[in-house]
Amino acid sequence: MIPQLLTMRVARPAGRPIRIWVPVLPVMLVLSPLLILAALAVTIACLVYRVSVLRVFGAGWRLFCALPGTRLDLREGRTALLVSIR
Amino acid sequence: MNEQRKDILDMLAEGKITAEEAEQLITALERDQSLVATNSGIRPKGKAKYLRLEIDTIDGGEPGRVNARVPLQLLRAGVRLTALIPPQALAKANAELTRSGVPFDLTQLKPAELEDLVDQLDEVTFEMDQPDAKIRIYCE
Numbered sequence: 001m002i003p004q005l006l007t008m009r010v011a012r013p014a015g016r017p018i019r020i021w022v023p024v025l026p027v028m029l030v031l032s033p034l035l036i037l038a039a040l041a042v043t044i045a046c047l048v049y050r051v052s053v054l055r056v057f058g059a060g061w062r063l064f065c066a067l068p069g070t071r072l073d074l075r076e077g078r079t080a081l082l083v084s085i086r
Numbered sequence: 087m088n089e090q091r092k093d094i095l096d097m098l099a100e101g102k103i104t105a106e107e108a109e110q111l112i113t114a115l116e117r118d119q120s121l122v123a124t125n126s127g128i129r130p131k132g133k134a135k136y137l138r139l140e141i142d143t144i145d146g147g148e149p150g151r152v153n154a155r156v157p158l159q160l161l162r163a164g165v166r167l168t169a170l171i172p173p174q175a176l177a178k179a180n181a182e183l184t185r186s187g188v189p190f191d192l193t194q195l196k197p198a199e200l201e202d203l204v205d206q207l208d209e210v211t212f213e214m215d216q217p218d219a220k221i222r223i224y225c226e
């Protein structure tokens with residue numbers, strides 16, 4: 001299962017906290033031209049360093065699919081950052 | 087063998103119940119035992135899903151906190167990436183490690199062994215208490 005939603009919450013000493021919800025799939029579709037370029041760059045790097053392209057993409061995909069459930073919560077005084085991937 | 091299972095087998099041996107009845111009783115017993123284990127929060131080995139890292143600090147009078155939850159699946163996927171590190175990079179890393187006084191051969195690290203290591207994290211609990219910091223690493 002690929003990540004569906006990335007949630008970010010930033011709290012600052014002054015002002016209201018900012019909440020951002022990023023739907024991963026639509027954003028990936030929007031950024032697909034850049035992703036294709038990145039994939040090309042990775043492919044070239046694999047060929048240069050003689051690493052299996054398929055294995056690299058397989059491992060990258062597994063890493064991406066393992067992201068749901070990740071949560072990072074940082075607080076320092078009245079400043080806070082929360083990143084959550086579902 | 088627990089007492090209840092032994093009683094059922096005794097009744098079967100004495101001919102008080104049939105083999106089918108014994109099987110039904112044992113199945114019901116196992117169901118009850120797994121329910122008790124679930125309700126009491128006992129986690130079977132290898133069932134941990136997340137690595138948790140909690141750090142509480144007091145820096146300059148201000149409290150700070152880091153609370154991270156990393157899926158173990160993510161660690162496993164990351165470990166598989168180590169198999170893709172080019173040999174040239176490993177050789178350079180080995181040379182740097184040796185120069186820094188850490189004679190560690192990274193080429194000897196096998197992904198399967200690292201995966202075993204991640205599997206064993208299940209039972210790891212690390213706690214450190216200091217006057218200005220408290221660190222806890224565990225799996226849940």
